[in-house]
Amino acid sequence: MSLREKKKIETKNKIFEVSGRLFKEKGFENTTVDEITKEAGIAKGTFFNYFSTKEALLLYFGEKKEELVYDLIENETMKNIPTKEKIKNILICLADSCEKDKELTKLLILEHTKCMQHSCLGPDECKNSLYRLNKLVCASLKEGVGNKDVKSSIDVKMVADIITGIHLYSLIVWLKSDGEISFSNSISEKIDMLFEGIGN
Amino acid sequence: MSLREKKKIETKNKIFEVSGRLFKEKGFENTTVDEITKEAGIAKGTFFNYFSTKEALLLYFGEKKEELVYDLIENETMKNIPTKEKIKNILICLADSCEKDKELTKLLILEHTKCMQHSCLGPDECKNSLYRLNKLVCASLKEGVGNKDVKSSIDVKMVADIITGIHLYSLIVWLKSDGEISFSNSISEKIDMLFEGIGN
DNA sequence: GGTCAAATATGACTAGAGTCATAGTTTGGC
DNA sequence: GCCAAACTATGACTCTAGTCATATTTGACC
Incomplete structure (x- = not known):
């Protein structure tokens, strides 16, 4: 060098x-x-x-942090477990990581939202956490359809968007709370609801 | 005066x-x-x-715009129709309003996200669109549980959070798109999925 | 080890949001 | 109409992110 x-x-x-x-x-x-x-x-x-900006430094912090999480998550997706559990585990990994540094998470979510809007980068090289989560969930769902864990009638991309949205909004609610609720618990229950459906 | x-x-x-x-x-x-x-x-x-800030002016634009939408939505919640349809209609009203001024929506979503985190105002006087949506959906769901439209086993608040999340992420995806997808259509299908469930 | 081009560092400068002490206006009581 | 208090307007000023022409350092080649 x-x-x-x-x-x-x-x-x-x-x-x-x-x-x-x-x-x-x-x-x-x-x-x-x-x-x-x-x-x-x-x-x-x-x-x-x-x-390039002060915010870019923030995103760099995010990248460093997310490198670790996404390694863990990548492992999670390898496991041969029911799709629902797999998706829950992915979301819980992410939630745990957010819970480790609430302040950073708070700052990053804004940058990520901003970044998603401006389609900051092409779909592939985009390091945006929401985007990465979405892709991973999408892959797990596809597998789930193959396994018959998930209804074959669903639009996989659409469900991945639902799940990403659940993650995002739960994150926001958790960030606003004063630590009395657990982010990872709340998200787990929501995934159960989505799998079972809420209608009669 | x-x-x-x-x-x-x-x-x-x-x-x-x-x-x-x-x-x-x-x-x-x-x-x-x-x-x-x-x-x-x-x-x-x-x-x-x-x-107080340049952003506060933006929020004022948002309030003015949302005054109109929430009047429409308030009417929607009065109607005596199945819960699923009611919630869809609420979300479609909101989506239509967003579609009318994409640029403003783009700017507002950031402010709303920021505002939610800082619990800008107490729960009641908060004009934040996400917050208002959440409360309306919550009310409709409660009614739905009463009507047996919705499973009585669900946690109403939690499902309202799921739906708000669906709205939020769909909005972000739509904002990123170049107008080829319809925000209101995509959201409608997602609500169907949530009601039916995706698991086998 | 001298020379040149490319890469990198520098800090005075610009631009724009937001502040605040001061000046000006309005009001209600007399 | 007059006065003091409350309210509102003003613009010079501050603070900070970000720029850019210039200076310095590095590496490759002879």
Whole structure:
């Protein structure tokens, strides 16, 4: 690895490390790019060579966090268990990860919503958590149709959208709550309802 | 009405009218508060006497728009029709309204998401569209349980959250699309699925 | 180890949201 | 009509994200 590459990685990590500390100390909004760069010992302009906006740094935090979760989830989808359980497990993994850092989750959900709207990236390289979840659920459902776990009459994509929506809104409700409700529990029950149906 | 009150209303309307025009012409982001105040013939500081932030003005646009929709929806909930149809109609009303001004909807959904998280207002006076939808659906479901349209075993609040989530995510997907899909159609089918259940 | 092009760093600068001390207006009581 | 208090308008000012022309560093080649 060239000196140049090494320095680049070093600087990016420095920004990441410093900003992580500052965000924890005083929150994202109350931390200025100036502070980050001063603490990191770089010029302000340099920051924007690494992250196009302050929000891009936030998304980077999200990516780092989600790398781990999606590894776990990927494993989950390998298991040979009933489709309903599989989907529940996926959602619970994600919920657990959200529960680990409520503040970050709060900030990221806004960025993800913004990003989804602007179709920030093409369908494939998009790291957006909602998008990834949707694709995974879609795949599990397809498998479920094959297994006869799931009605063959359903439109798989549509159901994946329903489930993603359940995740998203439950997340919002949970974020608003003062920690008295468990995100992962509430979502699990909702999936049961969807599988059983609510009509008489 | 006192002179003072009259002037206040006049100024607020002037801001509303001018900014509405400018937003349509050049978009929300590309319109500055300076421009709005210049066109409205007021000082910059005055703007912030009426709207605490530029985003608050956006929410005001939302309120004005939603006043109309929720009147329609309120009528819908009066009708004596099967619960499933009633909920579909509510969602379709809302979807139609969103379809009328995609740009505004795009901007509002972010504000609403932000607002929900910060529990901007107490549950009752909160004008947030998601919140209002949730309450209306909840009421319809309760009625549905009474009518035996809906299984009595369900947790009404939870199902209302599912439906709100379906609305929210469908909205996001529709906003991202280039107008080839109909928001109201897609949502209608999803409600059918929820009522029937997807499991075998 | 000198030279040049490409990559990277720099910080003064711009732009726009939001603040606040001050100035001006309206009102109700006398 | 006059006055004080309450309310409202004003615009110079602050604060911060993001830009960009310029300076510095690196790597490849001779």
